[in-house]
Amino acid sequence: xxEHSFIETSGRCFISAKDKNNDKxxxxxxxxxxxxxxxxxxQSTVSQIAKEAGVADGTIYLYFKNKDDILVHFFSFKAKxxxxxxxxxxxxxxxxxxxxxxxxxxxxxEFQRDRNMAVVYQSVTRQNVPTxxxxxxxxxxxxxxxxxxxxxxxxxxxxxxxxxxxxxxxRFILGAVEEVxxxxxxxxxxxxxxxxxxxLIDLFIRGIGNTN
Amino acid sequence: xxEHSFIETSGRCFISAKDKNNDKxxxxxxxxxxxxxxxxxxQSTVSQIAKEAGVADGTIYLYFKNKDDILVHFFSFKAKxxxxxxxxxxxxxxxxxxxxxxxxxxxxxEFQRDRNMAVVYQSVTRQNVPTxxxxxxxxxxxxxxxxxxxxxxxxxxxxxxxxxxxxxxxRFILGAVEEVxxxxxxxxxxxxxxxxxxxLIDLFIRGIGNTN
Numbered sequence: 001x002x003e004h005s006f007i008e009t010s011g012r013c014f015i016s017a018k019d020k021n022n023d024k025x026x027x028x029x030x031x032x033x034x035x036x037x038x039x040x041x042x043q044s045t046v047s048q049i050a051k052e053a054g055v056a057d058g059t060i061y062l063y064f065k066n067k068d069d070i071l072v073h074f075f076s077f078k079a080k081x082x083x084x085x086x087x088x089x090x091x092x093x094x095x096x097x098x099x100x101x102x103x104x105x106x107x108x109x110e111f112q113r114d115r116n117m118a119v120v121y122q123s124v125t126r127q128n129v130p131t132x133x134x135x136x137x138x139x140x141x142x143x144x145x146x147x148x149x150x151x152x153x154x155x156x157x158x159x160x161x162x163x164x165x166x167x168x169x170x171r172f173i174l175g176a177v178e179e180v181x182x183x184x185x186x187x188x189x190x191x192x193x194x195x196x197x198x199x200l201i202d203l204f205i206r207g208i209g210n211t212n
Numbered sequence: 213x214x215e216h217s218f219i220e221t222s223g224r225c226f227i228s229a230k231d232k233n234n235d236k237x238x239x240x241x242x243x244x245x246x247x248x249x250x251x252x253x254x255q256s257t258v259s260q261i262a263k264e265a266g267v268a269d270g271t272i273y274l275y276f277k278n279k280d281d282i283l284v285h286f287f288s289f290k291a292k293x294x295x296x297x298x299x300x301x302x303x304x305x306x307x308x309x310x311x312x313x314x315x316x317x318x319x320x321x322e323f324q325r326d327r328n329m330a331v332v333y334q335s336v337t338r339q340n341v342p343t344x345x346x347x348x349x350x351x352x353x354x355x356x357x358x359x360x361x362x363x364x365x366x367x368x369x370x371x372x373x374x375x376x377x378x379x380x381x382x383r384f385i386l387g388a389v390e391e392v393x394x395x396x397x398x399x400x401x402x403x404x405x406x407x408x409x410x411x412l413i414d415l416f417i418r419g420i421g422n423t424n
Protein backbone atom coordinates (compact mmCIF):
# COMPACT_ATOMS: atom_id res chain seq x y z
CA UNK A 1 0.00 0.00 0.00
CA UNK A 2 2.91 2.28 0.71
CA GLU A 3 5.03 1.19 -2.21
CA HIS A 4 5.83 4.11 -4.52
CA SER A 5 7.32 3.83 -7.96
CA PHE A 6 8.33 6.75 -10.11
CA ILE A 7 8.98 6.57 -13.80
CA GLU A 8 11.02 9.06 -15.73
CA THR A 9 10.29 9.33 -19.44
CA SER A 10 11.65 11.94 -21.84
CA GLY A 11 12.37 14.44 -19.08
CA ARG A 12 8.76 14.59 -17.83
CA CYS A 13 7.97 13.65 -14.28
CA PHE A 14 5.07 11.43 -13.44
CA ILE A 15 3.89 8.77 -11.05
CA SER A 16 3.22 5.34 -12.47
CA ALA A 17 -0.48 4.65 -12.85
CA LYS A 18 0.18 1.05 -11.86
CA ASP A 19 0.65 1.83 -8.16
CA LYS A 20 -2.53 3.72 -7.88
CA ASN A 21 -4.74 0.93 -9.16
CA ASN A 22 -3.19 -2.17 -7.68
CA ASP A 23 -5.83 -2.69 -5.01
CA LYS A 24 -9.17 -1.54 -3.73
CA UNK A 25 -7.60 0.99 -1.38
CA UNK A 26 -6.30 2.99 -4.31
CA UNK A 27 -9.46 2.53 -6.36
CA UNK A 28 -11.60 3.88 -3.50
CA UNK A 29 -9.18 6.75 -2.88
CA UNK A 30 -9.26 7.73 -6.58
CA UNK A 31 -13.05 7.43 -6.64
CA UNK A 32 -13.35 9.62 -3.54
CA UNK A 33 -11.09 12.30 -4.99
CA UNK A 34 -13.15 12.25 -8.17
CA UNK A 35 -16.45 12.62 -6.25
CA UNK A 36 -14.97 15.35 -3.99
CA UNK A 37 -13.70 17.24 -7.03
CA UNK A 38 -17.04 17.03 -8.80
CA UNK A 39 -19.35 18.16 -6.03
CA UNK A 40 -17.32 19.32 -3.06
CA UNK A 41 -16.24 17.38 -0.01
CA UNK A 42 -19.11 18.28 2.28
CA GLN A 43 -21.81 17.45 -0.24
CA SER A 44 -20.26 14.03 -1.01
CA THR A 45 -21.45 10.83 0.65
CA VAL A 46 -19.77 7.48 1.28
CA SER A 47 -22.47 5.87 -0.91
CA GLN A 48 -21.53 8.07 -3.86
CA ILE A 49 -17.87 7.15 -3.40
CA ALA A 50 -18.73 3.43 -3.24
CA LYS A 51 -20.79 3.75 -6.42
CA GLU A 52 -17.98 5.59 -8.24
CA ALA A 53 -15.46 2.94 -7.09
CA GLY A 54 -17.79 0.08 -8.07
CA VAL A 55 -17.78 -1.46 -4.59
CA ALA A 56 -20.40 -2.03 -1.89
CA ASP A 57 -20.81 0.72 0.72
CA GLY A 58 -19.50 -1.64 3.41
CA THR A 59 -16.24 -2.19 1.50
CA ILE A 60 -15.31 1.45 2.06
CA TYR A 61 -15.29 0.81 5.81
CA LEU A 62 -12.76 -2.00 5.45
CA TYR A 63 -10.22 0.62 4.39
CA PHE A 64 -11.44 3.90 5.86
CA LYS A 65 -13.19 4.91 9.07
CA ASN A 66 -15.41 7.50 7.36
CA LYS A 67 -15.37 10.32 4.81
CA ASP A 68 -13.01 12.44 6.92
CA ASP A 69 -10.60 9.54 7.12
CA ILE A 70 -10.51 9.32 3.31
CA LEU A 71 -9.43 12.96 3.26
CA VAL A 72 -6.66 12.21 5.77
CA HIS A 73 -5.47 9.37 3.48
CA PHE A 74 -5.63 11.69 0.48
CA PHE A 75 -3.05 13.91 2.18
CA SER A 76 -0.94 11.29 3.86
CA PHE A 77 -0.70 9.02 0.83
CA LYS A 78 -1.76 10.60 -2.47
CA ALA A 79 -0.62 14.20 -2.00
CA LYS A 80 2.50 13.06 -0.17
CA UNK A 81 3.40 10.84 -3.11
CA UNK A 82 3.30 13.91 -5.39
CA UNK A 83 5.40 15.94 -2.97
CA UNK A 84 7.97 13.15 -2.78
CA UNK A 85 8.15 13.33 -6.57
CA UNK A 86 8.79 17.11 -6.39
CA UNK A 87 11.73 16.38 -4.08
CA UNK A 88 13.14 13.77 -6.49
CA UNK A 89 12.88 16.16 -9.45
CA UNK A 90 14.54 19.00 -7.52
CA UNK A 91 17.40 16.74 -6.47
CA UNK A 92 18.16 15.93 -10.12
CA UNK A 93 19.29 19.50 -10.88
CA UNK A 94 22.66 20.96 -9.92
CA UNK A 95 22.04 24.65 -9.53
CA UNK A 96 19.31 26.64 -7.81
CA UNK A 97 17.68 28.05 -10.93
CA UNK A 98 17.34 24.59 -12.46
CA UNK A 99 16.08 23.18 -9.17
CA UNK A 100 13.37 25.86 -9.07
CA UNK A 101 12.54 25.11 -12.70
CA UNK A 102 12.18 21.37 -11.96
CA UNK A 103 10.01 22.08 -8.91
CA UNK A 104 7.59 24.36 -10.72
CA UNK A 105 7.46 22.29 -13.90
CA UNK A 106 6.78 19.11 -11.93
CA UNK A 107 4.15 20.86 -9.80
CA UNK A 108 2.26 22.08 -12.87
CA UNK A 109 2.68 18.74 -14.69
CA GLU A 110 1.37 16.64 -11.82
CA PHE A 111 -1.58 18.92 -11.10
CA GLN A 112 -2.47 19.02 -14.81
CA ARG A 113 -2.17 15.24 -15.10
CA ASP A 114 -4.47 14.61 -12.12
CA ARG A 115 -7.06 17.35 -12.23
CA ASN A 116 -9.25 15.79 -9.53
CA MET A 117 -6.34 15.83 -7.12
CA ALA A 118 -5.64 19.45 -8.09
CA VAL A 119 -9.23 20.53 -7.36
CA VAL A 120 -9.35 18.77 -3.99
CA TYR A 121 -5.87 19.86 -2.93
CA GLN A 122 -6.38 23.50 -3.92
CA SER A 123 -9.78 23.74 -2.26
CA VAL A 124 -8.94 21.94 1.00
CA THR A 125 -5.78 23.97 1.67
CA ARG A 126 -7.91 27.13 1.72
CA GLN A 127 -10.64 25.76 3.95
CA ASN A 128 -10.72 25.32 7.66
CA VAL A 129 -11.05 21.50 7.77
CA PRO A 130 -10.03 20.50 11.33
CA THR A 131 -9.59 16.79 10.47
CA UNK A 132 -6.73 17.45 8.05
CA UNK A 133 -5.16 20.53 9.65
CA UNK A 134 -2.08 18.54 10.67
CA UNK A 135 -1.67 16.99 7.20
CA UNK A 136 -2.01 20.35 5.42
CA UNK A 137 0.60 21.84 7.73
CA UNK A 138 2.96 18.99 6.91
CA UNK A 139 2.49 19.37 3.12
CA UNK A 140 2.95 23.09 3.32
CA UNK A 141 6.06 22.63 5.46
CA UNK A 142 7.49 20.13 3.00
CA UNK A 143 7.05 22.57 0.10
CA UNK A 144 8.46 25.42 2.14
CA UNK A 145 11.55 23.41 3.02
CA UNK A 146 12.25 22.63 -0.65
CA UNK A 147 11.84 26.29 -1.70
CA UNK A 148 13.97 27.48 1.20
CA UNK A 149 16.76 25.08 0.29
CA UNK A 150 16.69 26.25 -3.33
CA UNK A 151 16.77 29.93 -2.34
CA UNK A 152 19.67 29.38 0.06
CA UNK A 153 21.61 27.48 -2.59
CA UNK A 154 20.86 30.31 -5.07
CA UNK A 155 22.21 32.83 -2.58
CA UNK A 156 25.43 30.84 -2.22
CA UNK A 157 25.67 30.59 -6.01
CA UNK A 158 24.96 34.32 -6.32
CA UNK A 159 21.96 33.80 -8.61
CA UNK A 160 19.54 34.95 -5.91
CA UNK A 161 19.63 38.19 -3.90
CA UNK A 162 20.94 37.90 -0.35
CA UNK A 163 18.70 40.58 1.17
CA UNK A 164 15.50 38.56 1.04
CA UNK A 165 12.87 37.99 3.68
CA UNK A 166 12.94 34.21 3.22
CA UNK A 167 9.64 33.25 4.81
CA UNK A 168 7.91 35.73 2.49
CA UNK A 169 9.70 34.40 -0.59
CA UNK A 170 8.32 30.93 0.14
CA ARG A 171 4.73 32.25 0.18
CA PHE A 172 5.43 34.39 -2.87
CA ILE A 173 6.50 31.36 -4.92
CA LEU A 174 3.87 28.91 -3.66
CA GLY A 175 1.10 31.51 -3.97
CA ALA A 176 1.94 32.39 -7.54
CA VAL A 177 2.14 28.73 -8.63
CA GLU A 178 -1.17 27.91 -6.91
CA GLU A 179 -2.95 30.89 -8.45
CA VAL A 180 -1.72 29.83 -11.90
CA UNK A 181 -3.20 26.37 -11.21
CA UNK A 182 -6.40 27.89 -9.83
CA UNK A 183 -6.93 30.08 -12.90
CA UNK A 184 -6.36 27.04 -15.10
CA UNK A 185 -8.92 25.00 -13.11
CA UNK A 186 -11.45 27.83 -13.29
CA UNK A 187 -11.00 28.00 -17.06
CA UNK A 188 -11.95 24.33 -17.24
CA UNK A 189 -8.37 23.32 -17.98
CA UNK A 190 -8.60 24.61 -21.55
CA UNK A 191 -4.87 25.24 -22.14
CA UNK A 192 -1.56 23.56 -21.42
CA UNK A 193 -0.77 24.37 -17.80
CA UNK A 194 2.87 23.35 -18.09
CA UNK A 195 3.43 26.06 -20.72
CA UNK A 196 3.26 28.49 -17.77
CA UNK A 197 6.33 27.00 -16.07
CA UNK A 198 9.09 28.85 -17.91
CA UNK A 199 7.46 32.33 -17.94
CA LEU A 200 6.68 31.88 -14.23
CA ILE A 201 10.27 30.97 -13.37
CA ASP A 202 11.40 33.95 -15.43
CA LEU A 203 9.16 36.18 -13.29
CA PHE A 204 10.66 34.77 -10.10
CA ILE A 205 14.22 35.06 -11.29
CA ARG A 206 14.13 38.37 -13.09
CA GLY A 207 11.19 39.91 -11.31
CA ILE A 208 8.82 42.33 -12.90
CA GLY A 209 10.87 45.42 -12.19
CA ASN A 210 12.93 47.15 -14.85
CA THR A 211 16.50 46.97 -13.68
CA ASN A 212 17.92 49.17 -16.43
CA UNK B 213 -28.59 49.35 1.39
CA UNK B 214 -26.32 50.26 -1.46
CA GLU B 215 -24.92 53.40 0.06
CA HIS B 216 -21.15 53.19 0.54
CA SER B 217 -19.02 55.56 2.53
CA PHE B 218 -15.27 55.42 2.79
CA ILE B 219 -13.22 57.14 5.40
CA GLU B 220 -9.56 57.96 5.12
CA THR B 221 -7.65 58.44 8.36
CA SER B 222 -3.90 58.79 8.77
CA GLY B 223 -3.18 57.21 5.40
CA ARG B 224 -4.89 53.93 6.23
CA CYS B 225 -7.77 52.71 4.13
CA PHE B 226 -10.89 51.37 5.72
CA ILE B 227 -14.63 51.14 5.30
CA SER B 228 -16.76 52.91 7.85
CA ALA B 229 -18.34 50.49 10.31
CA LYS B 230 -21.47 52.65 10.27
CA ASP B 231 -22.63 51.45 6.86
CA LYS B 232 -22.35 47.83 7.73
CA ASN B 233 -24.61 48.00 10.77
CA ASN B 234 -27.32 50.42 9.79
CA ASP B 235 -30.00 47.83 9.24
CA LYS B 236 -30.84 44.18 9.66
CA UNK B 237 -29.60 43.31 6.18
CA UNK B 238 -26.06 44.18 7.16
CA UNK B 239 -26.37 42.60 10.60
CA UNK B 240 -27.49 39.31 9.07
CA UNK B 241 -24.79 39.45 6.41
CA UNK B 242 -22.10 40.03 9.06
CA UNK B 243 -23.52 37.23 11.20
CA UNK B 244 -23.56 34.85 8.24
CA UNK B 245 -19.96 35.64 7.34
CA UNK B 246 -18.98 35.05 10.96
CA UNK B 247 -20.77 31.67 11.07
CA UNK B 248 -19.36 30.66 7.66
CA UNK B 249 -15.85 31.59 8.79
CA UNK B 250 -16.16 29.64 12.02
CA UNK B 251 -17.50 26.36 10.71
CA UNK B 252 -17.48 26.38 6.93
CA UNK B 253 -20.29 27.32 4.56
CA UNK B 254 -21.72 23.86 4.00
CA GLN B 255 -21.90 22.98 7.68
CA SER B 256 -23.67 26.27 8.53
CA THR B 257 -27.45 26.55 8.85
CA VAL B 258 -29.88 29.46 8.52
CA SER B 259 -30.85 28.91 12.18
CA GLN B 260 -27.27 29.39 13.32
CA ILE B 261 -27.04 32.60 11.30
CA ALA B 262 -30.31 33.87 12.79
CA LYS B 263 -29.04 33.10 16.31
CA GLU B 264 -25.73 34.88 15.65
CA ALA B 265 -27.59 37.91 14.25
CA GLY B 266 -30.06 37.93 17.14
CA VAL B 267 -33.12 37.67 14.87
CA ALA B 268 -35.84 35.08 14.31
CA ASP B 269 -35.21 32.45 11.62
CA GLY B 270 -38.06 33.91 9.54
CA THR B 271 -36.43 37.35 9.49
CA ILE B 272 -33.55 35.94 7.42
CA TYR B 273 -36.04 35.13 4.65
CA LEU B 274 -37.23 38.73 4.48
CA TYR B 275 -33.79 39.65 3.15
CA PHE B 276 -32.38 36.47 1.61
CA LYS B 277 -33.87 33.55 -0.30
CA ASN B 278 -31.65 30.96 1.41
CA LYS B 279 -28.07 30.28 2.52
CA ASP B 280 -26.78 30.32 -1.06
CA ASP B 281 -28.38 33.72 -1.61
CA ILE B 282 -26.49 35.08 1.43
CA LEU B 283 -23.27 33.99 -0.25
CA VAL B 284 -24.28 35.78 -3.45
CA HIS B 285 -24.91 38.95 -1.40
CA PHE B 286 -21.56 38.52 0.33
CA PHE B 287 -19.89 38.82 -3.06
CA SER B 288 -22.14 41.35 -4.70
CA PHE B 289 -22.22 43.70 -1.72
CA LYS B 290 -19.60 43.08 0.95
CA ALA B 291 -16.67 41.87 -1.13
CA LYS B 292 -17.50 44.35 -3.88
CA UNK B 293 -17.39 47.20 -1.34
CA UNK B 294 -13.82 46.18 -0.46
CA UNK B 295 -12.84 45.97 -4.11
CA UNK B 296 -14.28 49.44 -4.75
CA UNK B 297 -12.07 50.66 -1.92
CA UNK B 298 -9.00 49.08 -3.59
CA UNK B 299 -9.84 51.06 -6.73
CA UNK B 300 -10.14 54.32 -4.77
CA UNK B 301 -6.78 53.75 -3.07
CA UNK B 302 -5.06 52.90 -6.35
CA UNK B 303 -6.43 56.05 -7.99
CA UNK B 304 -4.88 58.20 -5.27
CA UNK B 305 -1.34 57.40 -6.40
CA UNK B 306 0.41 58.95 -9.40
CA UNK B 307 2.89 56.35 -10.52
CA UNK B 308 2.64 52.60 -11.07
CA UNK B 309 4.88 51.55 -8.18
CA UNK B 310 2.87 53.64 -5.70
CA UNK B 311 -0.40 52.37 -7.17
CA UNK B 312 0.77 48.78 -6.67
CA UNK B 313 1.84 49.66 -3.13
CA UNK B 314 -1.59 51.16 -2.35
CA UNK B 315 -3.36 48.14 -3.82
CA UNK B 316 -1.40 45.58 -1.84
CA UNK B 317 -1.38 47.60 1.38
CA UNK B 318 -5.13 48.16 1.20
CA UNK B 319 -5.76 44.49 0.37
CA UNK B 320 -3.78 43.32 3.42
CA UNK B 321 -5.28 46.02 5.67
CA GLU B 322 -8.88 45.22 4.78
CA PHE B 323 -8.44 41.45 5.05
CA GLN B 324 -6.67 41.86 8.39
CA ARG B 325 -9.37 44.20 9.66
CA ASP B 326 -12.20 41.82 8.73
CA ARG B 327 -10.83 38.35 9.31
CA ASN B 328 -14.20 36.61 8.85
CA MET B 329 -14.52 38.12 5.40
CA ALA B 330 -10.94 37.04 4.65
CA VAL B 331 -11.64 33.42 5.65
CA VAL B 332 -14.84 33.20 3.60
CA TYR B 333 -13.41 35.02 0.58
CA GLN B 334 -10.21 32.97 0.49
CA SER B 335 -12.00 29.65 0.93
CA VAL B 336 -14.87 30.25 -1.53
CA THR B 337 -12.62 31.41 -4.37
CA ARG B 338 -10.86 28.04 -4.26
CA GLN B 339 -14.00 25.94 -4.13
CA ASN B 340 -16.33 24.96 -6.88
CA VAL B 341 -19.48 26.71 -5.60
CA PRO B 342 -21.82 26.92 -8.61
CA THR B 343 -24.14 29.53 -7.03
CA UNK B 344 -21.41 32.18 -6.85
CA UNK B 345 -19.34 31.24 -9.90
CA UNK B 346 -20.43 34.40 -11.72
CA UNK B 347 -19.68 36.66 -8.73
CA UNK B 348 -16.22 35.13 -8.17
CA UNK B 349 -15.42 35.64 -11.85
CA UNK B 350 -16.45 39.29 -11.56
CA UNK B 351 -14.31 39.91 -8.45
CA UNK B 352 -11.35 38.21 -10.01
CA UNK B 353 -11.84 40.23 -13.22
CA UNK B 354 -12.02 43.48 -11.24
CA UNK B 355 -8.73 42.74 -9.49
CA UNK B 356 -7.11 41.66 -12.75
CA UNK B 357 -8.15 44.89 -14.45
CA UNK B 358 -6.58 47.00 -11.69
CA UNK B 359 -3.30 45.04 -11.78
CA UNK B 360 -3.21 45.16 -15.59
CA UNK B 361 -3.70 48.92 -15.59
CA UNK B 362 -0.89 49.37 -13.07
CA UNK B 363 1.49 47.13 -15.04
CA UNK B 364 0.74 48.94 -18.29
CA UNK B 365 1.30 52.33 -16.64
CA UNK B 366 4.57 50.98 -15.18
CA UNK B 367 5.66 49.91 -18.63
CA UNK B 368 4.98 53.40 -19.99
CA UNK B 369 6.86 54.91 -17.06
CA UNK B 370 9.69 52.41 -17.61
CA UNK B 371 9.54 51.09 -14.05
CA UNK B 372 8.21 47.72 -15.25
CA UNK B 373 9.72 45.44 -17.92
CA UNK B 374 8.03 45.51 -21.31
CA UNK B 375 8.59 41.83 -22.17
CA UNK B 376 6.04 40.45 -19.73
CA UNK B 377 3.33 37.88 -20.23
CA UNK B 378 0.64 40.10 -18.73
CA UNK B 379 -2.02 37.53 -17.93
CA UNK B 380 0.59 35.57 -15.98
CA UNK B 381 1.76 38.67 -14.08
CA UNK B 382 -1.79 39.22 -12.82
CA ARG B 383 -1.94 35.70 -11.36
CA PHE B 384 1.58 36.05 -10.01
CA ILE B 385 0.65 39.15 -8.02
CA LEU B 386 -2.79 38.02 -6.84
CA GLY B 387 -1.49 34.55 -5.94
CA ALA B 388 1.37 35.86 -3.86
CA VAL B 389 -0.86 38.32 -1.96
CA GLU B 390 -3.48 35.63 -1.29
CA GLU B 391 -0.91 33.12 -0.08
CA VAL B 392 0.49 35.74 2.31
CA UNK B 393 -3.06 36.22 3.65
CA UNK B 394 -3.64 32.46 3.79
CA UNK B 395 -0.47 31.84 5.80
CA UNK B 396 -1.50 34.61 8.18
CA UNK B 397 -4.98 33.07 8.61
CA UNK B 398 -3.47 29.63 9.21
CA UNK B 399 -1.19 31.08 11.88
CA UNK B 400 -4.30 32.35 13.68
CA UNK B 401 -3.52 35.95 12.70
CA UNK B 402 -0.71 36.20 15.21
CA UNK B 403 1.32 38.95 13.50
CA UNK B 404 0.68 42.22 11.70
CA UNK B 405 -0.34 41.26 8.17
CA UNK B 406 0.20 44.75 6.79
CA UNK B 407 3.89 44.55 7.70
CA UNK B 408 4.16 42.19 4.71
CA UNK B 409 3.09 44.86 2.21
CA UNK B 410 6.41 46.61 1.61
CA UNK B 411 8.62 43.49 1.43
CA LEU B 412 6.06 41.94 -0.94
CA ILE B 413 6.06 44.96 -3.24
CA ASP B 414 9.84 44.90 -3.15
CA LEU B 415 9.73 41.27 -4.35
CA PHE B 416 7.42 42.21 -7.21
CA ILE B 417 9.44 45.20 -8.26
CA ARG B 418 12.96 43.93 -7.82
CA GLY B 419 12.29 40.23 -8.15
CA ILE B 420 14.24 37.58 -6.37
CA GLY B 421 16.97 37.27 -8.98
CA ASN B 422 20.39 38.79 -8.54
CA THR B 423 20.83 41.32 -11.32
CA ASN B 424 24.49 42.05 -10.62
